[in-house]
Amino acid sequence: MTTKRGQKNFSQGVIASSGAVRLKPEGIFVKNRLSAADWFLNEQDDVRSCHFLEDVATEFDIQGLEFDWCLVAWDADYRYVNGQFEHWKFTGTTWKRRQQEEQQRYLENAYRVLLIRARQGMVFFVTLGNAEDATRVPRTSG
Template sequence: MALTQHFTHWDVFYSDKLTQIEYAGRDVKFDAVASAKAVASLHLATSMRSFRAEKLSHMVHHLIHNNPEAAAEIYQTFKDKFPIVVTRDLQAAKAWIKQHARANETKGIIASSGAVRLKPEGIFVKNRLSAADWFLNDQDDVRSCHYLEDVATEFDIQGLELDWCLVAWDADYRYVDGKFEHWKFTGTTWKRRQQEEQQRYLENAYRVLLTRARQGMVIFVPLGNQKDLTRSPLFFGDTLEYLVACGVVLAGEIR
């Protein structure tokens, strides 16, 4: 931490929420800072990103950390103002987001940078994205987010937001037998992320993706393909059921 290396003479005041996993993770510690004090009033409790759902970040926190009951309970308090649905059909997901976005409200597809096996679905996370074109261009520009073709990853969208998000969920962060598993696609196969740092990195990537929408989002969970070992349906079924357990609405007509 820069404070302990270069600014040991400073008097440090920080939000009492800063050391919580939900906000900054486990790396933020002030034990080595000589003069550091947590101050509750420094916490910015009102989210400007999700002006219709201040509790979205709390829900996502519990979703990421395998607390579906808590996530569902929180979502019930704002679901009428901030719709979240899940589907197995990408075209239906695009139709949903187009139906909900009005006038010049922004909409776009986002996915984890590790979601490389979404490629068969037509979602290419490895394509280089022009952020200016994607965020700022008009709806009739094929490079813009509105066109729902180019996909932004957590790197492109961190610190920014859209009105409506289509979050594409791959097998890199899969829910299996009651818990999340962390994977990375290398070469031609999936490999487990064994290091805690890498696991937390992936969790934070999905945390970013799930908190970029200001008005609502649709989550696309692929069906998979039994003939493709890298996209086995077993990678996705439990993930879908888990999201539903978190309160996310399953679009029944396109299940």
């Protein structure tokens, strides 16, 4: 597919877990509503399209879709600590561990959907955190 200007039209977009609510301070709002059809199908010059990299789609919006390139925004809901993943959920003002195996599988599947969308490649955005915000504590190891 080509654009009106004759340039190659690659599909690209920012995607994140629907539970990635503490990416909001970085300008990544997973709770915003978007029209999946406008986001995925519209041309590069349409601000509603994925090409503008302004709106974030979650695993629900992109299930079954593929992109050429993805920017995957990774939050602290699925943390890699001491050689294994931990499952978390942000509730109210704090992070809580997901104890139920069903909830843990759901989170793993959400990230699996995100990680298998790109045909050409993907870039990961992982926030550094903020020492002044107890919900986004920077980690130096783990």
